[in-house]
Amino acid sequence: MVEFFTQYSWIIWVALILLFVIVEVATVEFTFLMLAIGSVGGLLTGLFGGPFWLSVVVAAVVSILLLFTVRPPLLRALKRGGDPTLSNVDALLGQRGTVVVPLAGRVDDPALGQVKLANGETWTARLLAPTGEGSIDTGATVVVTAIEGSTAVVVPAERTSS
Structure with a gap:
């Protein structure tokens, strides 16, 4: 061997x-x-x-x-040499948008609205309201906090600045 x-x-x-x-x-x-x-x-x-x-x-x-x-x-x-630009869902997180169809909802039954993001895309959106009820009217500025399937989860822009 x-x-x-x-x-x-x-x-x-x-x-x-x-x-x-x-x-x-x-x-x-x-x-x-x-x-x-x-x-x-x-x-x-x-x-x-x-x-x-x-x-x-x-x-x-x-x-x-x-x-x-x-x-x-x-x-x-x-x-x-890698491209540091975020893409896909990562690029949407933290992006500002304007409410096109009002958002309202409760924790148990969120009403879906629509948001036009800064990149020009219009997304179905839901308000992130951990307790109680909340609503956002047309024209308000929101920030994307998460993407769940094809729905953007948003909060009012004032909430993210503090």
């Missing part, structure tokens, strides 16, 4: 390198890239006549060194 590993170790290293590269292409997190480069170190050790156990040690050491020294700066460089 040891003779098999010694004679065909280069095939094992090439297979590991290909496997790690394929996984890296799918994940793009640089972990498997570092393992593939470590495997190249193990392959080169075996090609230069080193025993299989030494190839494994070299691959492990190179991989660990790369994981802790090269991978963090690569991840920072990859994420540096």
Whole structure:
């Protein structure tokens, strides 16, 4: 068995390198890239006549060194160009709007109205009234506090400023 590993170790290293590269292409997190480069170190050790156990040690050491020294700066460089603009529901939270159809409601039976947000979208809205009753008339300014399905949960703008 040891003779098999010694004679065909280069095939094992090439297979590991290909496997790690394929996984890296799918994940793009640089972990498997570092393992593939470590495997190249193990392959080169075996090609230069080193025993299989030494190839494994070299691959492990190179991989660990790369994981802790090269991978963090690569991840920072990859994420540096990210777009910080909020999108989808995150972009709506905290956005101001104007009431188009009056909002009224109780905790047990909220009446839905409509709100035109600052981005130009008109949403079905419900008043966030944790206790008692409340209402907001047409033209009042509100702030979106949550999105529940296709309904914006809003509060009067004065409540958010304090």
